Amino acid sequence: MADRVLRLGVIGLSRGFDLTRPTLAADARVQLVAAADPRDEARAAFQAEFGAPAFETASELLADPRVEAVYIAAPHQAHVALAIQATRAGKHILVEKPMALALADCRRMTEAAKAAGVQLLVGPSHGFDPPVAWAADFIASGAFGRPRMVTATTFTDFLYRPRRREELDTAQGGGVVFSQAAHQVDVVRRLVGSPVRSVRAVTGAWDPSRPTEGAYQALLTFEGGASSVLTYSGYGRYDTDALMGWVGETGGAKDPEAYAVARGRLETTSEDELKAARAYGAGAAPPAPPIGHEHFGFVLVACESGDLRLTATGVEVHGPQVRRTVHLPMGAATRRGVIDELCGAIVEGRPPIHDGAWGTENLAVCLAILRSAAEGREVAITEIEDNR
Numbered sequence: 247m248a249d250r251v252l253r254l255g256v257i258g259l260s261r262g263f264d265l266t267r268p269t270l271a272a273d274a275r276v277q278l279v280a281a282a283d284p285r286d287e288a289r290a291a292f293q294a295e296f297g298a299p300a301f302e303t304a305s306e307l308l309a310d311p312r313v314e315a316v317y318i319a320a321p322h323q324a325h326v327a328l329a330i331q332a333t334r335a336g337k338h339i340l341v342e343k344p345m346a347l348a349l350a351d352c353r354r355m356t357e358a359a360k361a362a363g364v365q366l367l368v369g370p371s372h373g374f375d376p377p378v379a380w381a382a383d384f385i386a387s388g389a390f391g392r393p394r395m396v397t398a399t400t401f402t403d404f405l406y407r408p409r410r411r412e413e414l415d416t417a418q419g420g421g422v423v424f425s426q427a428a429h430q431v432d433v434v435r436r437l438v439g440s441p442v443r444s445v446r447a448v449t450g451a452w453d454p455s456r457p458t459e460g461a462y463q464a465l466l467t468f469e470g471g472a473s474s475v476l477t478y479s480g481y482g483r484y485d486t487d488a489l490m491g492w493v494g495e496t497g498g499a500k501d502p503e504a505y506a507v508a509r510g511r512l513e514t515t516s517e518d519e520l521k522a523a524r525a526y527g528a529g530a531a532p533p534a535p536p537i538g539h540e541h542f543g544f545v546l547v548a549c550e551s552g553d554l555r556l557t558a559t560g561v562e563v564h565g566p567q568v569r570r571t572v573h574l575p576m577g578a579a580t581r582r583g584v585i586d587e588l589c590g591a592i593v594e595g596r597p598p599i600h601d602g603a604w605g606t607e608n609l610a611v612c613l614a615i616l617r618s619a620a621e622g623r624e625v626a627i628t629e630i631e632d633n634r
């Protein structure tokens with residue numbers, strides 16, 4: 247049993263919360279003491295599952311003195327207002343990715359947290375995955391010299407999972423750059439360990455019925471000379487889980503025979519109905535139990551004297567003479583690294599990696615991908631003051 251239990255309130259009983267829920271429920275270092283969501287069925291499910299109050303509004307949750315910290319898992323556009331409100335109530339914050347949709351908002355959130363003396367962390371995201379954390383530490387040790395090139399490739403069905411209207415509108419934070427590059431950028435920044443200097447990118451919006459970015463390719467250059475090529479497609483054809491032993495993004499087994507399932511469902515059932523059926527409290531079947539670590543597809547790092555390939559169970563280490571496989575233990579819950587950083591920051595006073603400044607730079611890179619694609623040129627991160 248943990249010495250000190252962090253009392254956490256959830257704002258937004260979303261899909262994001264649902265994926266983090268098993269970790270929060272299993273970890274003795276945190277206790278879910280309240281939630282807020284305008285949906286009746288989500289509140290009823292939370293009360294039944296956790297025996298704790300669920301409010302209709304964030305204001306009511308923030309007024310509850312038992313809540314020490316909030317996990318903001320509401321849609322992207324709501325993050326900034328909810329985070330500022332939370333700082334005014336003196337609550338620590340874990341906010342979902344992307345931190346916000348504009349750099350000015352990220353800065354306001356970070357400054358408000360600092361002024362209120364509360365911690366602000368951004369997550370969960372795939373930069374917390376154990377193979378990423380292990381490889382980042384190994385690279386930072388210098389055992390293989392400096393990191394030089396990171397290749398990260400992810401093909402999913404993201405664009406055809408059931409969506410709210412705004413999730414298909416880039417101006418409102420929709421599309422794969424805001425939702426998915428947020429993960430890929432987090433992963434490669436953790437691995438390289440130095441700031442991004444510039445971005446040259448192209449984006450693809452190939453389906454007029456879903457008129458937002460469904461794909462991108464980006465070349466990132468880093469201070470110190472490393473580079474990274476990011477490729478993402480959410481068009482639901484090839485699936486990079488094939489390269490990860492058919493372990494899915496959240497660690498569960500994936501059926502290799504299932505093909506075009508998400509697109510097929512959209513053709514036969516209304517999107518609102520599908521979205522509602524997947525929501526927390528709607529009684530959907532739980533996801534497949536984890537058989538591997540969470541991951542974000544194919545990741546290969548070339549250092550000066552060796553290469554690292556991340557897998558769903560660990561890291562392949564390709565040295566100058568010897569190749570070995572490092573198996574990383576699974577643990578009870580897949581997102582434990584998020585609780586490590588959250589409790590480390592709030593309970594032990596350990597500075598988190600995924601703090602406000604980190605989340606702000608992740609967003610700056612995402613905005614640079616959009617700007618580079620729109621303007622057809624390389625964009626320096628220093629040029630990204632705001633996205634509108």
Ligand SMILES: NC(=O)c1ccc[n+]([C@@H]2O[C@H](COP(=O)([O-])OP(=O)(O)OC[C@H]3O[C@@H](n4cnc5c(N)ncnc54)[C@H](O)[C@@H]3O)[C@@H](O)[C@H]2O)c1
Pocket residue numbers: 257258259260261262263265282283284285288303304319320321322324342343344369370371410425525
């Ligand atoms: N880290 C991950 O693996 C992961 C996965 C999915 C989503 N997310 C993130 O989670 C966040 C939520 O997205 P989603 O797709 O899961 O949302 P969603 O559409 O599944 O659910 C949104 C929920 O928030 C509630 N809500 C809306 N406004 C609110 C407010 N002001 N206060 C309280 N509740 C409010 C809605 O009623 C709904 O229950 C986003 O930031 C998204 O990027 C993260």
